[in-house]
Amino acid sequence: MDITVEYASRNSVVETSVQERVIGAPYILTPNDVPIDRAQWKDFIYNKVRDFGFIIFRDFDINDAHHFQRFLQNDLSIKTWNVFNKMKVAGPIITFVRRITDGILGAGDNRSYLNSELQQLGRIDNSVQGPHVEGGVYNKRARYLFMYCEEAPATWGETGIADLNSVYKSLSPETQVALQDAWQQFEFTSVKRLNWLERAILVAGRIKHYLRPDEHMQMVMDRIPVLCRHPDNGLLCPQIWAYRGDSVYAAASKTFPERKPLDKECMASTWRLEWKLTQHNGNPISNKFALMDELINATFENSRLVRWQPGDITIVDNIRCAHWRMNGYADQPRKIYQLQAEPFLATDCIVELPN
Structure with a gap:
């Protein structure tokens, strides 16, 4: 399949106010918008997400986080699955394990699990994730x-939230071409020497790792394509995982000037992380940080904001859309829970290059 380069000139980008970025119709669905027959809701939801990349359910009668989980699993027959707890360890245990792995890495997002799959997301602070x-x-x-x-x-x-196909289209033609054959791999170095329990958790979690000469542990993640072709509609979507704290801080400050002064995200500043970017054949891509920074800027430029109301359910296509936590005030309550569903392999969505 031929690859066509689509490019929206940066000169065409206009200043967008925060209010214009707040998500509204047609992305917000109320009980009046869904079929009367609840048996049709699952197909209806997935069709809407296929069309838009994400949707928000608002004003549905969901009482709390456990009701939210029952609604998905029982009423809609959603097959939930959590990438961070593939073995479905009990909530208190996986929360304890997360605290240990956060200590290995030097920082974490403080999420906790109510059970093996239902997790409460981390607190807000004055940084943009x-x-x-x-x-x-x-x-x-x-x-x-x-x-x-x-x-x-x-x-x-x-x-x-940002539609990653729109992000891709806004990149320079050179970056679009580079991403078509780009593969990435992340490696974490522990911030300390690990004890027997910490090593056992890496083994149990099937995380590839080896002991460095300085007796710190090197953890090697999967080698995966940067660009995925969406299995439903063929859209090209770069799979961003933006760890570069200075670049995120600069892009967020530029995109949301009314939020300044912002703090830098603690995790990106404390992780000892190496990002490898190569072509499929293993040849390194020399300007990888420039590519990542352009991708970060384009993602913020194409951002939309979910302004939460109690009871909202936001459903996101995790191939087509990136997401992140905006800044706020630590003394204000915010309880957001997450469930994940239906595993897939990024390597099944690679872009087939023309011969």
Whole structure:
């Protein structure tokens, strides 16, 4: 299949206010918008997500996080699956394991699990999180994300979303071509020497790792394509996992000037992380950081914001859309829960290059 280069000139980008970025119709669906027969809801939801990349259910009678999970699993027959807990370990245990792995890496997002799959997302602070697809360091990850708001902050604390095909189209032609044959791999270095329990968790989690000469541990993630062709509609979607804290900070400050001064995201600043970017044949791509920075800027430029209301359910296609946490105030309540569903392999969505 031939690859066509689509490019929207950066000169055509106009200043967009925060209010213009807040998601509204037709992405928000109420009970009046769905079929009367609930048996048709699952197909209806997935068709809408296929059309738009994400949708928001609003004003549905969902009482709390556990009701949200029952609604998905029982009423809609959604097959939930969590990339961070493939073995379905009990909630308190996987929360404990997450705290240990956060200590290995030097920072974490403080998410906790109510059970093996239902997780409460981390607290808000005055930083903007790097845009990412969920589980983007793994080849096998969830196809769909379901996020439920039990308690919304009075101001800010939104979730950012960007259509990655629109992001791709806005990149320079040179970057588009480079990404078509780009493969990435992330490697984490522990911030300390690991004890027996920490090593056992890496083994149990089937995380590839080896001991470095300095006795710190090197953890090697999967080698995966940067660009995926969407299995439903053929759209080209770069699978961003933006760890570059300085670049995220600069792009977020530029895109959301009314939010300044922002703090830098703590995880991106403390992780000891190496990002390898090569062609499929293994040849390194020399300007990889320039490509990543252009991708980060384009993602923020194409951003939309979910301004949460209690009871909202946001459904995201995790191939087509990146998401991230916007900044807010730590003293304002914010309870957002997440379920993931239907695993897929990124390597099944590679872009076939012309001979």
